Amino acid sequence: MTCEEAEVLLHALIDxxxxxxxxxxxxxxxxxxxxxxxxxxxxxDLQRSLRGEDLGFAAPASLRSRIERAxxxxxxxxxSRRAVLGSFALGGAASALAAAxxxxxxxxxxxxxxxxxxxxxxxxxxxxxxxxxDHLTDVLSSDQHTVKPWFNGRLDVAPPxxxxxxxxxxxIGGRLDFIDGKxxxxxxxxxRVHIINLFVAQGLGAASGxxxxxxxxxxxxxxxxxxxxxxxxSDLAPEELEEFQTKFEAASxxxxxx
Amino acid sequence: MAYxxxxxxxxxxxxxxxxxxxxxxDVYTLARYLLRNSSDAEDxxxxxxxxxxxxxETFRGGAIKPWLLAILRNVCRAEFARRVAxxxxxxxxxxxxxxxxxxxxxxxxxxxxxxDGxxxxxxIAQLPDQFRExxxxxxxxxxxxxxxxxxxxxxxxxxxxxxxxxxxxxxxxWFEEERGSS
Numbered sequence: 001m002t003c004e005e006a007e008v009l010l011h012a013l014i015d016x017x018x019x020x021x022x023x024x025x026x027x028x029x030x031x032x033x034x035x036x037x038x039x040x041x042x043x044x045d046l047q048r049s050l051r052g053e054d055l056g057f058a059a060p061a062s063l064r065s066r067i068e069r070a071x072x073x074x075x076x077x078x079x080s081r082r083a084v085l086g087s088f089a090l091g092g093a094a095s096a097l098a099a100a101x102x103x104x105x106x107x108x109x110x111x112x113x114x115x116x117x118x119x120x121x122x123x124x125x126x127x128x129x130x131x132x133x134d135h136l137t138d139v140l141s142s143d144q145h146t147v148k149p150w151f152n153g154r155l156d157v158a159p160p161x162x163x164x165x166x167x168x169x170x171x172i173g174g175r176l177d178f179i180d181g182k183x184x185x186x187x188x189x190x191x192r193v194h195i196i197n198l199f200v201a202q203g204l205g206a207a208s209g210x211x212x213x214x215x216x217x218x219x220x221x222x223x224x225x226x227x228x229x230x231x232x233x234s235d236l237a238p239e240e241l242e243e244f245q246t247k248f249e250a251a252s253x254x255x256x257x258x
Numbered sequence: 259m260a261y262x263x264x265x266x267x268x269x270x271x272x273x274x275x276x277x278x279x280x281x282x283x284d285v286y287t288l289a290r291y292l293l294r295n296s297s298d299a300e301d302x303x304x305x306x307x308x309x310x311x312x313x314x315e316t317f318r319g320g321a322i323k324p325w326l327l328a329i330l331r332n333v334c335r336a337e338f339a340r341r342v343a344x345x346x347x348x349x350x351x352x353x354x355x356x357x358x359x360x361x362x363x364x365x366x367x368x369x370x371x372x373x374d375g376x377x378x379x380x381x382i383a384q385l386p387d388q389f390r391e392x393x394x395x396x397x398x399x400x401x402x403x404x405x406x407x408x409x410x411x412x413x414x415x416x417x418x419x420x421x422x423x424x425x426x427x428x429x430x431x432w433f434e435e436e437r438g439s440s
Contacts, residue, residue, distance in 0.1 A: 007422060008418050009418075011422045011425065015403070017402065017403050042429055043425050043429070046425055046428060046429050047397065049372060049373035049378065050397045051397060053375035054375060055287075055378055055397070056287040056398055057286055057287045057290045058283055058286075059283050060300065062300075063282070063286065063303060063304065064282060067279075067282070067304055067308075070304065070307070071271055071274070071275070072268070072271050138280065154279070154280050155276075176276070176280050178277070182276075183276035183277075
């Protein structure tokens, strides 16, 4: 590798854009070239400096409301909220009709199960996307007091964000994701080398007690808390995911009473 | 059924808000760096969201942030760049392309002090347009090379060489700053 090539590629190296083979080539060149080594060190230093500062600009609240006002008005949004409530009401209606019409209930159950499978498979896709697309978090922080406010204004609900580092599940950050066409909070934890995505929203199914599922090798644990549905997905073993749920709920209760 | 049209609209608004509004800070940030002025940046960001909403049907999934930033960049170029004297830009770019590494060949001799945020913003703002947008998209908007290439409509190779140039210029400016202040 020549210095001319290395001078450009070392930027790709510090940006994590090089495949392993090219990364090794650049590193080999740098190991034998003081001039390129000095540049690599200098640009790493520059990148660290830039990234260590918050160089973004927060959009003024007035701009946010100008944009909101320019869109069709919130009055028009009411029907879709009703539609969400409607689907809950339907679930109730289905069970009330259970005694009256077996055939109807079978259909209804199929429908509910289809919807349930759809949610599980979307949760799995969202989980996979988060692992592959280098978009695990929108807000990267192990501090629950940073992650929680980040969701303000981005969601209709305030998701519980709980640091479980002491319990063996490290909070990494949060992200906005979509499941079943609705925005959901994704709270990201790490257990050893395993990533857990915890999706929080209304209407993610599992209205009854906690339950476990498996989708294409991933384990899912679902439970509800005060009208919110929580869905944890990971390649962790089912027992560990249950442990996550137990500790999450315990810490959540402690937060509320404390 | 009478509400169908309206509820489709409502669903669209809902989807758009949920997908696009979280990136308002990113859009506004790029606008600030491209236009170097807060009220122009606000106008550009608003125009960007109007256009994005109007063309939301044409958004075919994937990451929405680069899509929004590409629209923002077009808005800035079309609506606001006319005021920038083009010959000056070209002269700046020409001068910038002549810049070469003139640092020491040994990292130990360079004990750079911390670059504070205010200085960093000012030094970035002084970069010629094409290098400024590339470094902002990379280091502040946190886009990948592929995404930057899509936003600026240039090949990845161009992104790489502009980024290399942008960092070289920034580092020079930073050192001159330090030399001046010490």
